[in-house]
Structure formats: structure tokens, C-alpha cells
Amino acid sequence: MRHFLQCFLLSVLVLSCSNGSFDAGGNNTSTSTSISGAGATFPYPYYNIVFRDYMRQHDNLTVNYGAIGSGGGIRSLRDRSVDFGASDAFLNEKEIASMNGEVIHIATCLGGVVMAYTLGDVDSLRLTGPLIADIYLGKIRKWNDPRLAAENPTVKLPDLDITPVYRSDGSGTTYNFSEYLCVVSPEWKQIMGKGKALKWEAGIAAKGNPGVAGIVQQTEGAIGYIGSEYALTLKLPTAKLKNRAGRYVDATLETISAAANVDLPDDMRATITDSDDPGAYPMSLFTWILVYKDQQYDGRSAQDAAELVDLLHYVISSKGQKVAAQINYAPLPPQALEKNRKLIGEINFGGEAVASGSYSAVADSVETVLND
Amino acid sequence: MKDKIFRFFLFVAALFVLVLSAAIVYALVSRSSEAFQEYGIWGFVSNAEWDPRSATEEYGALSFILGTLYTAFFALLLCVPFSLAVAMFNGVYFKGKKIAGVMRSVVDLLAGIPSIVYGLWGFYTVRPLVIDLGVNAQGFGVFLSSIVLAIMIIPYASSLSSEFLSMVPNNLKEGAYSLGATRLEVVQHISLPTAASGIVASFILALGRALGETMAVTMLIGNTNRIPTGLRDTGNTMASVIANQFGEADGLKLSALIAIGLLLFVITAIINLIAKLVMKKLSHA
Numbered sequence: 001m002r003h004f005l006q007c008f009l010l011s012v013l014v015l016s017c018s019n020g021s022f023d024a025g026g027n028n029t030s031t032s033t034s035i036s037g038a039g040a041t042f043p044y045p046y047y048n049i050v051f052r053d054y055m056r057q058h059d060n061l062t063v064n065y066g067a068i069g070s071g072g073g074i075r076s077l078r079d080r081s082v083d084f085g086a087s088d089a090f091l092n093e094k095e096i097a098s099m100n101g102e103v104i105h106i107a108t109c110l111g112g113v114v115m116a117y118t119l120g121d122v123d124s125l126r127l128t129g130p131l132i133a134d135i136y137l138g139k140i141r142k143w144n145d146p147r148l149a150a151e152n153p154t155v156k157l158p159d160l161d162i163t164p165v166y167r168s169d170g171s172g173t174t175y176n177f178s179e180y181l182c183v184v185s186p187e188w189k190q191i192m193g194k195g196k197a198l199k200w201e202a203g204i205a206a207k208g209n210p211g212v213a214g215i216v217q218q219t220e221g222a223i224g225y226i227g228s229e230y231a232l233t234l235k236l237p238t239a240k241l242k243n244r245a246g247r248y249v250d251a252t253l254e255t256i257s258a259a260a261n262v263d264l265p266d267d268m269r270a271t272i273t274d275s276d277d278p279g280a281y282p283m284s285l286f287t288w289i290l291v292y293k294d295q296q297y298d299g300r301s302a303q304d305a306a307e308l309v310d311l312l313h314y315v316i317s318s319k320g321q322k323v324a325a326q327i328n329y330a331p332l333p334p335q336a337l338e339k340n341r342k343l344i345g346e347i348n349f350g351g352e353a354v355a356s357g358s359y360s361a362v363a364d365s366v367e368t369v370l371n372d
Numbered sequence: 373m374k375d376k377i378f379r380f381f382l383f384v385a386a387l388f389v390l391v392l393s394a395a396i397v398y399a400l401v402s403r404s405s406e407a408f409q410e411y412g413i414w415g416f417v418s419n420a421e422w423d424p425r426s427a428t429e430e431y432g433a434l435s436f437i438l439g440t441l442y443t444a445f446f447a448l449l450l451c452v453p454f455s456l457a458v459a460m461f462n463g464v465y466f467k468g469k470k471i472a473g474v475m476r477s478v479v480d481l482l483a484g485i486p487s488i489v490y491g492l493w494g495f496y497t498v499r500p501l502v503i504d505l506g507v508n509a510q511g512f513g514v515f516l517s518s519i520v521l522a523i524m525i526i527p528y529a530s531s532l533s534s535e536f537l538s539m540v541p542n543n544l545k546e547g548a549y550s551l552g553a554t555r556l557e558v559v560q561h562i563s564l565p566t567a568a569s570g571i572v573a574s575f576i577l578a579l580g581r582a583l584g585e586t587m588a589v590t591m592l593i594g595n596t597n598r599i600p601t602g603l604r605d606t607g608n609t610m611a612s613v614i615a616n617q618f619g620e621a622d623g624l625k626l627s628a629l630i631a632i633g634l635l636l637f638v639i640t641a642i643i644n645l646i647a648k649l650v651m652k653k654l655s656h657a
Contacts, residue, residue: 069620071622160509161509161510163509163510168590168595168616168617169616169617169619169620170424170617170619170620170621171620193425193427193428195424195425195426196424196620197424197425197617197620198424198425199422199423199424199425199428199597200596200597203596204510204512204594204595204596204606205594205595205596205616206591206595207590207595207615207616214495215510215512218495218496218499219510219511221509221510222510
């Protein structure tokens with residue numbers, strides 16, 4: 001009897017909990033000991049570790065991050081329910097207008113989208129954007145297609161069906177993949193377009209990076225696009241991509257970082273796909289933290305603002321960037337760090353400057369961060 | 373007094389289940405109304421387009437409904453001979469023997485294996501066999517999912533069937549034996565026809581189980597949002613499209629996914645209703 005009652009109460013409790021939507025710690029913003037953020041899932045492993053490291057150095061402070069997706073992060077910041085939002089796409093003009101206040105974009109690290117494949121003993125494969133587009137459009141169906149052979153003169157490609165693998169769930173990885181193909185293939189732009197989910201012409205689908213990687217690893221002749229942070233950790237065989245300068249580039253932390261070695265706009269709202277840099281991996285992307293430029297809103301104190309600014313400085317410090325590189329997120333090059341620093345400097349509290357904190361040191365080069 | 377309290381709690385518990393079911397139906401209907409208003413019920417059910425791109429957004433359930441029916445019915449077809457054999461083994465030939473008990477526990481064990489384990493087994497073990505058979509280049513598709521589904525539903529089909537077979541009255545069988553019938557003839561002409569409607573009902577229940585299976589199918593069917601052109605083709609089912617796309621969905625897409633959930637609910641309810649009617653017919657016969 002009592003047991004039954006307990007079960008009953010427990011189930012009611014479980015139901016009522018799962019019914020409530022995620023609140024991203026919104027109620028804690030007024031206390032000075034907590035910073036809360038929400039948004040993109042792609043940088044979540046990085047933020048998880050870098051915020052944990054930061055908390056270890058600041059006993060009285062907690063940083064909460066909810067990986068609820070970029071759209072959710074933007075909405076949460078707009079509702080002022082978090083101190084910072086995080087997004088894999090910068091705000092467009094319409095979104096900027098809807099934010100009720102000037103928002104600044106701080107790039108935190110870079111990632112890429114890589115083409116993983118399984119193809120007998122072929123251990124080096126060269127691809128171009130238009131070839132990838134035609135494989136996923138179902139126009140190139142065999143590995144020994146003459147157009148693939150032309151790019152790979154030294155490799156003997158087998159007479160085997162190509163199995164393209166794509167994401168069955170909505171994903172920022174799909175967005176970045178399709179955005180790149182829209183840039184390099186007019187046909188792709190017309191037939192497929194870009195988006196987090198598409199209407200596919202060829203191939204099979206699986207959920208998440210692990211799903212796609214699983215099928216690619218287990219299927220002879222399969223090729224799939226995967227987030228670089230996942231593929232590099234798993235050390236999957238990946239194709240070299242021909243970049244804008246005509247070089248065939250492996251996806252590594254160096255080449256992904258190099259994609260940001262271009263003239264970046266002062267507000268850091270930049271797409272670095274198909275980058276001009278000669279050493280750049282073409283399918284590369286920024287991920288951003290979004291904060292309000294004027295921190296005086298909703299009863300926030302100057303100390304809240306100072307803590308947030310200090311955290312942002314920590315994320316882009318050489319310490320923070322080293323953590324990123326350790327878990328296969330590409331660190332920001334000096335120019336991007338410099339622009340970031342300037343943007344963080346613009347954060348104010350009702351017009352007053354915010355104390356800049358202890359981490360605003362000089363930028364390390366990418367090589368220093370990676371080789372240390 | 374104690375009796376009254378006990379009855380009160382029983383009443384509350386029963387009411388709770390009823391209210392919960394009603395709430396589920398209400399949630400499905402209200403959240404799916406956006407999609408049904410946009411396309412109309414028939415328009416949504418008969419449209420095979422599934423285009424999530426914001427510029428050309430359009431959602432229809434037909435490819436998933438057909439994908440679900442293809443895999444479930446083919447799985448049922450595959451499971452019939454095995455389930456029937458197990459049912460006759462347990463319910464007729466070795467009825468009451470120790471070996472039947474062992475067999476029954478083993479088959480019941482199949483029902484207890486989590487869906488994802490079947491999915492992994494299908495992915496790593498069955499799929500290479502399907503590729504070797506030359507069904508298609510990568511193994512995924514309706515054929516692979518149906519094979520794994522068939523094994524998953526054997527316990528559901530066989531345990532109920534063997535119950536019905538063992539319930540066939542002894543005097544009928546003894547009568548047949550006294551007329552000189554062999555064991556096979558008794559099974560063929562007495563046991564199977566007498567238990568027929570019960571066996572059919574248990575297969576329909578197994579079909580209902582196959583329709584809603586999610587995890588294993590998602591891992592094996594290929595998740596392509598088109599009508600499968602045949603057993604060799606890849607496809608998607610109603611349950612697996614929901615599992616795949618629910619996370620990032622919002623607006624019309626979310627409503628369309630919930631609408632698919634409602635349709636699956638209705639289809640499964642109809643299947644269960646049919647099974648109940650068939651069984652009722654049996655008890656009157």
C-alpha cells in the first residue's frame with residue numbers, strides 16, 4: 001500500500017519535472033556568484049571544460065551552460081534569462097533588430113566539417129567542393145568515376161558504389177556543410193540550398209556525429225560529413241579538400257585556424273567558409289558567445305558585468321585556447337583574438353567602463369598554443 | 373475500513389491511468405492541429421513530400437506510413453513460420469514437458485532484450501550478411517529492418533499462440549485419435565482450426581508491436597524520407613522519423629511530427645481493436 005503510494009507520488013514527480021521546459025538557470029542571474037549561459041551544442045564540450053577550469057580558480061563563482069541549441073541560446077539572451085548566449089551562426093540583421101539592445105559577438109574557437117570515408121586500403125583521398133556536391137546529388141555514384149580519378153591520379157579507386165551518409169536530425173554541421181557547397185556549387189545552391197535539415201537526393205542518414213561516423217566506419221565505400229572536433233578525436237580517415245587557393249588541405253587544427261587568417265570585420269560577424277588564406281581548410285567556421293554591450297539591464301550590478309567580462313577574457317586567453325586545442329577545437333589566430341579583445345573592451349555598464357580582469361594578456365600565436 | 377481505503381486507492385489509480393491516457397490523446401491532438409490545419413487530414417496523410425528547408429517547407433506523412441507498413445508486414449510474414457513452430461512445440465507436441473518450459477523461457481528472454489541491443493546486433497552482425505546476400509551495397513533498408521523486427525516480435529506472436537493451442541479441449545483431440553487420426557492429422561484438422569482465431573489475434577498483436585518499434589529500426593532502415601520502392605530500398609518509419617527529428621524541430625515541423633505520432637497512435641489502436649474483436653469471436657465460438 002505504502003509502496004504503491006510512493007510509486008504514485010514518484011511518477012507524478014517525474015511527470016511534472018519532465019513537463020517543465022529548460023530554464024537555463026535564469027533565476028540565478030541576480031545573485032553575484034553565478035554566471036549563466038545557453039546555446040550552441042557544438043562548442044559544449046569545450047565550454048564545459050573551460051568553465052570548469054575557470055570555476056576551480058574562482059571558488060565563489062559558478063558558471064552554468066545549457067546546450068539547448070543556437071536558436072534557443074539567442075532566444076534566452078533576448079529574454080534576458082541568461083547572461084550570455086552562444087551560437088554557431090552570427091545574428092542576421094533581423095535578429096539584431098529584435099534583441100532590444102546592442103549585442104556583441106565574441107568568437108571563442110573554430111571548428112570544421114570533415115569528409116570521413118572508408119575505402120579499402122585507400123589512405124589518401126582528394127576531393128573538391130563540386131565533387132562533394134555531385135556525390136550528394138547522386139550524380140557521382142561510383143568511386144572509380146573519371147572525375148574522382150582525375151583529382152586522385154596516384155590512387156587506384158575501386159569499382160564500388162559510393163554510399164553518402166548525412167545527418168537525419170537537424171544539425172549545425174549540416175548547415176555549415178551545405179553553406180560551403182552553396183558557395184562552391186551553383187547547382188547545389190539551386191537544388192539543395194542550405195539549412196540545418198535538407199531534402200536529400202542520395203544516400204542514407206543517421207543521427208548525430210556518432211551515428212554518421214558509425215555507418216561510415218562500418219561500411220565499405222561510405223563517405224560522410226562529420227564535425228571536426230568529433231572526427232579528429234576519433235582519428236577517422238578524412239579527405240583532403242581543395243581550397244580556394246587550389247591547395248589540397250587536410251583538416252587539422254592548424255588549417256582550420258588558418259581559415260580565420262583573413263580580413264575580419266570589426267564586429268567579428270564573419271563567415272570563413274571557403275577562406276582566401278592559402279593554407280586554410282575550406283569547411284571551417286567560428287562559434288560565438290553573445291552578450292549585451294551595455295550590461296546595465298534587469299537590475300544587473302557592475303560586479304556582474306565585471307565577472308562576465310573576466311570570464312570572456314579567460315575563454316580567449318592562451319589558457320582557454322589551449323584547452324580548446326586539447327579537445328580538438330581549433331584555437332583563434334592572433335588577429336581574431338585582438339578583435340575579440342577590442343570587442344570585450346567595448347562592454348560597458350551604463351556607459352562606464354568595466355574592469356578588464358586578470359586574463360587580458362597578449363595574444364599567443366596559434367603555433368604556440370598548439371605546440372605547448 | 374481497510375477494505376474501503378484499499379478500494380479508494382484502486383479507484384484513484386484506475387482513474388489516474390484513464391486521465392493520463394486522455395491527456396496524451398489531448399496533447400497529441402492539440403499540438404498536431406497546426407499541421408492538420410495547414411494541409412488537411414487527407415492532404416497530410418496522402419502527401420509523400422518531406423521538405424524541412426525553410427524556403428520550400430512542406431510536410432506529408434505518406435512515405436513514413438508506407439515505410440512503417442512495409443517493414444511491419446514483411447516482418448510479420450517472416451515471423452509466422454518460426455512463431456507457429458514455437459507455438460506448436462510448446463502448446464501441442466511438448467505440452468507440459470520440461471523442454472517446453474525451457475523453450476518458453478528462452479523465447480520470453482527475446483522479449484526482454486532492449487531494442488537498442490537488437491539494433492546493434494542488426495548493425496554489426498546481420499547487416500554484413502545482408503550485404504553478402506547482395507540485397508544492396510550498404511545493407512541498410514527495409515529488408516534488414518524487417519529481419520530484425522521479425523525476431524523481435526516472435527515472442528509476442530508465439531507465447532499467446534501456444535496458450536490458445538494448449539487450450540484446445542482434450543475431448544476433441546481424443547475423439548480424433550479414437551477415429552484413427554495420426555498426431556499430424558490432429559494438429560492439422562483439430563488443434564490449428566480450433567485455435568485459429570486466437571493465433572490470428574496474437575499475430576495481429578505482434579504486428580502492432582512491430583509498427584511502433586523505434587530504436588532498432590532507426591539504426592537499420594537508412595532514414596531516407598522517401599517511399600521505399602521495394603524491399604532492397606531504404607526508407608523511414610513513423611516512429612523513427614519522430615525519434616530522429618524531434619530534437620531540433622519547432623513550429624510547423626514539430627506539429628507535423630506530433631501529427632505523425634497521432635497517426636501512429638491511431639493505427640496501433642485500430643490494430644489492437646481488430647485483435648480484440650477476433651479474440652472475442654473465438655470466445656463465442
